[in-house]
Amino acid sequence: MTAARKFADAESLTPVIREVFGTDRRVAGVDRLLKGSKKGVYRVTLDDATSTIVYVWNADEDFWNGLLPDGHDDPSNPFAHASGLDFLEGATRRLEAVGARSPRLMLADRSKNLYPADIAVAEDIRGGTLEALLERDPDAGRQTLARLSDMLRRMHAHRAPAFGRVAWIDGGGAPPDGSCEQAYFERALVNIATAVSRDVRAAEGEAVLTEKLRVLHAALEPHAEFGVVHGELCAEHTLVGPDGEPVLIDIEGLMYTDIEVEHCWMRMRFGPHYKALRNPDLDPRRMNYYQYVMHLDLVGGPLRIADGDFPNRQWMLDVADYHLRKALAYQA
Numbered sequence: 001m002t003a004a005r006k007f008a009d010a011e012s013l014t015p016v017i018r019e020v021f022g023t024d025r026r027v028a029g030v031d032r033l034l035k036g037s038k039k040g041v042y043r044v045t046l047d048d049a050t051s052t053i054v055y056v057w058n059a060d061e062d063f064w065n066g067l068l069p070d071g072h073d074d075p076s077n078p079f080a081h082a083s084g085l086d087f088l089e090g091a092t093r094r095l096e097a098v099g100a101r102s103p104r105l106m107l108a109d110r111s112k113n114l115y116p117a118d119i120a121v122a123e124d125i126r127g128g129t130l131e132a133l134l135e136r137d138p139d140a141g142r143q144t145l146a147r148l149s150d151m152l153r154r155m156h157a158h159r160a161p162a163f164g165r166v167a168w169i170d171g172g173g174a175p176p177d178g179s180c181e182q183a184y185f186e187r188a189l190v191n192i193a194t195a196v197s198r199d200v201r202a203a204e205g206e207a208v209l210t211e212k213l214r215v216l217h218a219a220l221e222p223h224a225e226f227g228v229v230h231g232e233l234c235a236e237h238t239l240v241g242p243d244g245e246p247v248l249i250d251i252e253g254l255m256y257t258d259i260e261v262e263h264c265w266m267r268m269r270f271g272p273h274y275k276a277l278r279n280p281d282l283d284p285r286r287m288n289y290y291q292y293v294m295h296l297d298l299v300g301g302p303l304r305i306a307d308g309d310f311p312n313r314q315w316m317l318d319v320a321d322y323h324l325r326k327a328l329a330y331q332a
């Protein structure tokens with residue numbers, strides 16, 4: 001996307017806020033939270049000092065627009081671009097059903113009458129991230145971490161009807177052809193190809209990268225029990241609610257899949273705090289497989305978005321560099 005991006009402001013969001021809160025409160029300030037790359041996330045402060053979160057989905061807010069592989073917009077694809085109001089609503093409903101907390105939705109609007117894009121309004125969780133709490137008050141952080149562990153057990157114990165995106169499967173969509181393991185295998189091949197065309201080290205090591213993938217995939221037995229998996233769960237994606245409860249955000253990618261996927265990601269992102277979340281009953285072969293697949297995903301995805309105008313391009317390149325080195329050194 002080469003044209004200047006147009007983001008929301010107080011004037012454009014006023015009709016949305018009036019729809020939710022009425023006309024007796026006005027917008028006092030709008031802050032665009034900058035970490036997202038798929039949708040706009042805005043904290044809107046009202047003139048009574050309360051606040052809410054507004055999500056906006058359109059091309060101006062999506063830094064992946066035009067950079068994704070074929071099939072990214074197919075909702076039946078388990079790795080479809082996890083961005084959109086349908087994904088958010090489906091994930092919110094499923095998390096609530098299994099006893100997991102996410103921000104309460106107050107409005108979901110597709111009409112384009114209030115704002116020229118799909119839009120949602122959610123409660124603003126002002127307790128900060130679990131990451132910040134663990135640094136500021138380790139004892140309180142450990143209590144929230146323990147509650148997160150209980151929440152994860154409920155999510156992972158849910159027996160899903162099929163592999164795939166939660167919003168798609170719960171909406172009656174058919175699961176993809178082939179196994180869960182095969183779907184991740186094919187996605188990893190796409191990520192290898194992405195790296196090969198952009199990095200000389202990947203090009204020189206293509207055969208080695210691909211052979212490791214084949215070996216790790218071949219070691220798996222068929223598996224058809226899937227839990228509810230966030231997919232990118234970390235202390236930064238966990239907010240702290242009013243009573244110290246963990247509140248999950250960035251939930252649109254919620255999937256029915258192998259729970260080892262969750263644990264590979266959490267093991268990387270939670271660092272020393274992961275021990276409070278670990279599950280001793282995980283399949284070690286699946287852990288080995290998905291850890292390697294995850295390294296490849298964190299090469300391909302960052303390299304693709306770095307082709308566009310994402311504002312922190314160098315950070316994405318650094319992520320890709322780190323995980324390419326991990327993938328090349330990985331022991332299958």
